[in-house]
Amino acid sequence: MYAYLIRRFLLIIPTFLGISIITFSVVQLLPGSPVFLRLQAAGGMSSEEISPEIIEETKKRFGLDKPLPTRYAIWLGKMVQLDFGTSYKDGRPVLDRIGEALPITLQLNIISIFIIYLLSVPIGVFSATHQDTRADNASTFGLFLLYSLPDFWVAMLLILFLGGGTYLDLFPIFGLSSIGAEDMSWPRWLMDRAWHLVLPVFCLSYASLSVISRYARAGMIEVVRQDYIRTARAYGFKERVVIYRYALRNSLIPILTMLGTILPALIGGSVIIESIFSIPGMGRLVFESILARDYPVIMGSLTITALMTLVGLIISDVLYAVTDPRIRFE
C-alpha cells in the first residue's frame, strides 16, 4: 500500500504543472496583450493613446518583455508561493480576496454535503432493503427528476414563490445575514444565519441526493449478498441489527471515498447559486472577476479551485487504498 501511496503522491507533480500550464494559457488567450489590460486598468486609456515608451516601460516593469517560457517560469515560481499578484479592481492581493471568499463557500458546501449524506444514506439503505419494490422505484425516480432540475431555475422559482413579495415571504433571498447582524446575541445570530442558508443550501444539495443515494443503494446491495451477512442472519440477529451494525459500515466505504470529489463539484455549482443569492463567496468572486476581466483574480481562483479538486482526488484515492487493501497501483 505504501508503494501505491508514494506513487500516487508523486503523480501530483505533473498534474500540478498541467494545472499551472492551463491557467497560464488562459491568460495568453486574452485578446490584446496583458500590457494594454494593465494600462487600461491603471489609467482607463484606450490603446491608441498610449505611447510606445510607456508600453516598453510597462513591459519591463511587469516582466512582459521576457520570452514566454521565462514568463511562465517566473509566474510558476510565484504561484508555488501562492502569490497571484494584486486585483485590478481594488489593488488588494488576490490571495486576500480569495481568503475572504473561500471560507464562506466552504461553509455553504460543508453544510450541503452534510445534508446530502444525512438524507442520501437512509434513502439508499431503504431502497436497497426494499429492492425493486414500488417504494424503491418511486424514490429513485423522484430523485432522478430532482437531478434533472436546473439549479438556477429552482433558485428563481424559490425566490418567486417563497422569498418574494408576490406569494409567500418566508425566507430572505439576499446575502448571509440580516442588516445589523453584528449586534445580535449569538443564538439570534445563528438563527438568522440558518434562516439565510435555507434556500441556497437547498439549491446546492438537492441534485446530489440522487447520485449519492444511488451509490449508497448499490453499495448496500453488494454488501448484503456477502457471506458474513448470511452468517449474521444465521445467528438469528434481528434484521435491523444485521443491516445497521454489520452491513451499513462496509457499504458506506465507497460513498465516503466520494467525499473528496463532491466538494469541488459543489464549488462549481456555487458560481450560480452565490450570484443569485448575492453571497460573497468564491463563486461570486469568480463570476464578478470574469465580468470585470480582473484576470489576476481569475487565474488565482482557477488555480485554487483546481488545487482543491486535486487534493480532493488524492484524499479519495488514499481513503480508497486505506479502506480496501486490494487496491494496487499499476
Place this chain on the structure above:
Amino acid sequence: MPLLIREYGLSKPPREMKQSYWRLVARQFRKKKMAMVSLVVLVLLGLIAAGAPFIAEEKPIYMVADGKTYWFPNVFDYDDLLYFRFDLWEPGEGDRAIMPIVPYPPQRTNLRARLSAPDADHWLGTDDTGRDVLSRIIWGTRVSMSIGFISVGISIVVGVTIGAAAGYYRGWVDSAAQRIIEVILCFPALILILSVRVFLPPHIFYVMLVLGLTRWPVIARLVRGEFLKLRDSDFAMAARASGYGDGRIIFKHLLPNAMAPVLVSATFGVAGAILIESALSFLGFGVAPPTASWGELLSQAKRYIEQAWWLVVYPGAMIFIAVTAFNLVGEGLRDAMDPRLRQ
C-alpha cells in the same frame, strides 16, 4: 450444419442466434416504458427544432397575395417580399395564406403587448419587449439542441481519439493522456468554461467548442478502459496476426466494440451540455442576446421574476423536460446494454 438441422428438426437457426447486438439492445430498450416515452419526447423536440420556421413564424407557409403565389416564404426569401410587413398584412380579395400555428417570429418586438400574461393571442405570454414567449421557446429548442449535440460530437471526436490511442499504445502515450485527463477534470467545469468563454467572441460556435473541449476527458477515460480490455482479446490478436495495421485494427476492429458505453455517456452528455449551456446563457456568457435559447430566456426573466411568472416557469420547464428525457434515455440504454440485467 445441415445435418445438425435435419437431425434436430430445425429448419432454421433459433431466433436468438440471428439477433445482432444492437437488435438485442433495442429489444431490451423497448421494454422500459419511461425510456420509450422519453425517446418519443426527444423525437418531438427534434422535430420542433428542425421545423421551427413551420411552427413559429409570422411569414406564412403558403401565400397568395396580389395574384402571386408564394411557396414557403417562411423558409425562402423572395425578392418582392423583402420589405413586406407580414405582421400588418390584411388579406384582400382572393388572398390566401396558411400560417404557422404560432404566428410570431422569435425576434418581433411589440411594445403594446409587453409583459402580457398567457392568453389566447400569446399562449405563453410575452416578455419585456413584447416578444412571444412560445415562439422564442420553439426557436430556442433549435439553439439548445444543436449546442447539446454538436458539443457532445466534438467531445466524442477528441475523447475517442485520445482514449483509443492511450488504451491501444499504452506506455508513455497512456501516461501522458491520463495526466491531461486528470488536469482537465481538476478544474470545476463551470469555472473553467466561464474563464475561457470570457475571452472568446460571443458566437454560438464558441459555446459549442468550449463545452466540447471541457467534456472530452470523460469520454476518453471510457474509451481507454474499453481499449485496454479489447486490445488483448482474441479477435484483436487475430487481426494483428493477419498483418493489419494499427489504424485498421483500431478503427475497424476495436472501435465498434467500444462504442456502446460511449453512446450512453454521450446521451448523458447532451443532457449535461444543455444544462451548462443554459447556465452559461443565464449568466450572460452563452449565445448573444437577441438569439433565443432556453437559458437566455431565463436570463431575461431575471429582472421580472416578481411581475411575470410565465417568463420564469416555461423556459425552465423546457430545460427540465429535455434534460430528463436525455437522462432517462441514457439510463434505458445503459440498462439495455448491461448483460446482467438482460432477461
